[in-house]
Amino acid sequence: MPEILEIEYYRQLAEGALDRPIASVFVDEYAGRGGRPGMDPEVVLPGLSFLAADRRGKVLLLETEGPTLGMRFGMTGGLLLDGLAGIDDLRYGPGTYEDRWIRAAVTFADGGALLLHDPRRLGRLIIDPDVDALGPDALSLTLGELRTALASRSAHGGPPLKARLLDQSKIAGIGNLLADEILWRAGIDPTRPCAHLDDGEIRRLHRRTRSVLDQLFERGGSHTGDHMVARFPGGRCPKDGAELFRATVGGRTTYWCPTHQH
Numbered sequence: 645m646p647e648i649l650e651i652e653y654y655r656q657l658a659e660g661a662l663d664r665p666i667a668s669v670f671v672d673e674y675a676g677r678g679g680r681p682g683m684d685p686e687v688v689l690p691g692l693s694f695l696a697a698d699r700r701g702k703v704l705l706l707e708t709e710g711p712t713l714g715m716r717f718g719m720t721g722g723l724l725l726d727g728l729a730g731i732d733d734l735r736y737g738p739g740t741y742e743d744r745w746i747r748a749a750v751t752f753a754d755g756g757a758l759l760l761h762d763p764r765r766l767g768r769l770i771i772d773p774d775v776d777a778l779g780p781d782a783l784s785l786t787l788g789e790l791r792t793a794l795a796s797r798s799a800h801g802g803p804p805l806k807a808r809l810l811d812q813s814k815i816a817g818i819g820n821l822l823a824d825e826i827l828w829r830a831g832i833d834p835t836r837p838c839a840h841l842d843d844g845e846i847r848r849l850h851r852r853t854r855s856v857l858d859q860l861f862e863r864g865g866s867h868t869g870d871h872m873v874a875r876f877p878g879g880r881c882p883k884d885g886a887e888l889f890r891a892t893v894g895g896r897t898t899y900w901c902p903t904h905q906h
């Protein structure tokens with residue numbers, strides 16, 4: 645599933661779509677779901693140009709002189725510009741390209757096109773998406789923002805730490821693989837109540853969040869973490885050899901080490 649790093653690659657790719665007049669837009673019945681009434685991309689975008697490619701968490705934001713086009717990529721969405729993919733091999737889908745999986749296309753007057761390729765049909769194109777509902781962006785997360793994101797008024801210390809890291813309204817951009825890698829490197833148990841971390845643990849979590857995002861971006865994506873090799877039943881911790889625990893936390897399959905994650 646594309647996480648913040650993949651959407652950042654898409655954003656960089658989309659910079660090649662700037663300042664090119666839009667001739668026409670196609671959005672299929674799936675990719676168009678959830679848009680604002682009267683704000684169909686097919687109607688409002690032709691004649692305009694994208695002027696800036698921005699991102700908030702996992703939402704790509706293409707600004708025009710008028711409305712902003714928001715793109716979400718769901719579980720398997722990939723972005724292609726003029727036939728080039730934003731990530732090498734569309735690895736979040738079945739690994740292959742098929743024309744029938746093109747859910748949306750922005751065609752430019754010069755004949756090129758920006759395409760949403762999405763086998764699972766969960767990607768969306770939305771005009772002026774509500775980004776205020778999203779938390780601070782994970783790639784620029786400050787220690788203070790992390791502290792705020794982990795706070796809870798619940799007497800039980802709030803939801804499990806991993807669930808809170810995945811909550812896009814608290815921190816925008818972290819998905820399942822990045823959350824497991826960050827917690828594994830930070831040595832913190834994903835099932836602990838999020839508000840029960842002490843100050844040293846919050847600082848360590850913040851440092852690891854930054855280092856994981858920086859390093860995996862350089863390596864090529866969310867799936868390139870050190871913990872990935874052990875993400876299977878019976879997998880052993882690459883640090884200490886302990887058999888990893890596996891459970892559903894925050895609605896997602898989670899692997900963590902009972903020896904060094906506390």
Ligand SMILES: [Zn+2]
Nearest residue numbers: 881884901904
């Ligand atoms: Zn371990």
